[in-house]
């Protein structure tokens with residue numbers, strides 16, 4: 001089934017409309033960079049007939065793609081102008097004649113207006129944009145271990161974030177409310193190429209559908225009116241420049257930005273990591289509490305799994321009723337701030353720990369979130385148990401009762417997002433029954449093998465996209481105990 005939000009016919013119509021109305025529809029990008037930040041986009045006009053591709057001998061292929069996003073945000077008009085440059089190394093092992101990018105802002109009517117695309121400095125018109133999918137046909141084969149530079153200029157018209165029925169559709173995050181603007185999945189990005197196919201799944205009513213390669217990001221963010229610029233939380237470490245701020249993150253999955261003129265900010269240092277909590281006025285008590293919780297969780301997971309990978313972690317009080325992870329940033333539902341009473345058994349803490357754990361399971365080790373969501377969601381949920389057993393061992397049984405078993409979890413845990421009968425059945429199977437799978441597995445193979453496995457899963461998967469098959473392959477390297485009956489009980493497929 002396709003998502004009702006994205007009928008392809010409408011998308012084709014929209015695309016036609018956008019192309020035919022560029023000049024009147026949205027402003028051209030207005031970013032005026034200094035000479036240090038836009039390297040090549042207009043520097044070298046190549047012949048359109050024979051694009052000159054850099055070779056492996058002249059440009060060594062970097063380990064990951066690098067995205068540079070020169071971004072101008074008009075906070076009050078809800079528009080964004082972007083000049084995006086991607087340095088993309090072909091590590092697919094295949095010669096490619098197309099590139100496929102995810103363009104999530106194009107899921108909104110009039111949300112994405114493309115101005116130009118160029119490949120290695122040569123403008124191209126051989127592309128098609130339909131719904132969230134941008135296909136670029138390449139003039140020549142793109143060989144393995146070569147590097148390509150893609151420049152895309154576009155503008156965004158942000159949608160208003162609307163209230164949704166949480167039992168049917170999880171709230172959308174991208175867009176603006178009266179007091180918050182969120183840029184999530186806001187730039188075109190090259191989707192993974194796995195087993196000969198570009199991986200771009202359809203959106204769904206709940207769950208996440210995108211799959212991310214690790215990449216380096218540099219976001220140069222400026223506001224049209226600096227005098228009224230909001231406070232910014234983002235995935236990157238900030239470095240103020242003359243008239244913009246440069247944010248960088250190394251080996252991230254997705255670069256998120258949240259801006260508001262109302263944020264209060266509190267910060268804590270954990271080793272060399274700065275953890276910051278951004279919350280709305282009158283929410284100091286929960287805003288400070290979740291800051292401490294995430295700081296503790298970083299320490300616990302560093303000790304149990306391996307180090308936190310970034311210099312910052314930002315916790316953002318959402319202006320929509322959900323929590324959601326991005327690289328070095330997570331949104332946290334305002335309901336949890338309202339309900340927080342200082343007790344240790346509460347959703348502000350459960351989900352704060354859960355979203356922090358995604359910085360290991362999602363961020364460092366990624367997975368196909370649409371087809372195999374249990375890999376990050378069950379691990380992040382079970383990581384809540386690890387947090388409680390480490391810091392509040394007397395509360396572990398209450399955590400199971402209140403957080404997990406109250407919902408009587410059932411069903412198989414290895415279902416794609418599209419197979420569940422609604423968000424609640426999805427959550428109880430994948431997240432909650434998933435936590436029971438980890439508990440049973442750990443009891444069977446013992447703590448020593450279990451934590452050696454978790455650490456090795458992190459070490460082998462860091463910067464990669466792992467599968468359920470990888471999970472069981474790595475697990476089998478750490479135990480000779482038979483756990484096949486547990487797998488049969490929790491999994492519908494054979495791995």
Ligand SMILES: [Zn+2]
Pocket residue numbers: 354355358376377380
């Ligand atoms: Zn989660």
